[in-house]
Amino acid sequence: MNPAKRQEMFERFRAANPKPVTELEYTTPFELLIAVLLSAQATDVGVNKATRKLYPVANTPQAILDLGEEELKTYIQTIGLYKTKAKNVIATCRMLIELHGGEVPEDREALEALPGVGRKTANVVLNTAFGHPTMAVDTHIFRVSNRTGLAPGKNVDIVEQKLLKFVPKEFLLDAHHWLILHGRYTCKARKPECWNCMQIDLCDFRGKTPAPESA
Known part of the structure; x- marks a missing residue:
């Protein structure tokens, strides 16, 4: 071509x-990050069904930490690989609080250091949440x-x-x-x-x- x-x-x-916009539903960079983390080998429709129940209850790193891994699983158990994803989400929330004041960093290296976040996820967050041409x-x-x-x-x-x-x-x-x-x-x-x-x-x-x- x-x-x-x-x-x-x-x-x-x-x-x-x-x-054009992503079909993942979110209102903050953190909600987007978690939705993308959950979307690996899953459909956006499936992720949205889970986050519609999860986010009204917990949509910040601290709130999800307070929820705990076992309770988090009950919200995302319809999504593939949910046990691994729950573990990564909890670890990511902890790292965001400890290293970034509870905020999602606008930085590739910092994003890729988060558990379960690879280059593709970092690119989605940088592009969709922060307007980078990734x-x-x-x-x-x-x-x-x-x-x-x-x-x-x-x-x-x-x-x-x-x-x-x-x-x-x-x-x-x-x-x-x-x-x-x-x-x-x-x-x-x-x-x-x-x-x-x-x-x-x-x-x-x-x-x-x-x-x-x-x-």
């Missing part, structure tokens, strides 16, 4: 959805980047670096959300809805799927 096509791709994303490459973004030819790469790190290089700067802040939504609802893993795609003429994917035949 050449620079002109990339520019056009993001022009179209912006025209269709000028202010690129969190999840399974949807990895697939869309490779399938369309936007930023092909063998692993998430290569794709991340290529996206940061190839996405026109004016679109970098929102690119993460557009690409996730595109992968989730149109450029799906098993059967992409190419017939319903605004980017079909720009996309390098050779196996474009035809529209399903109506009954």
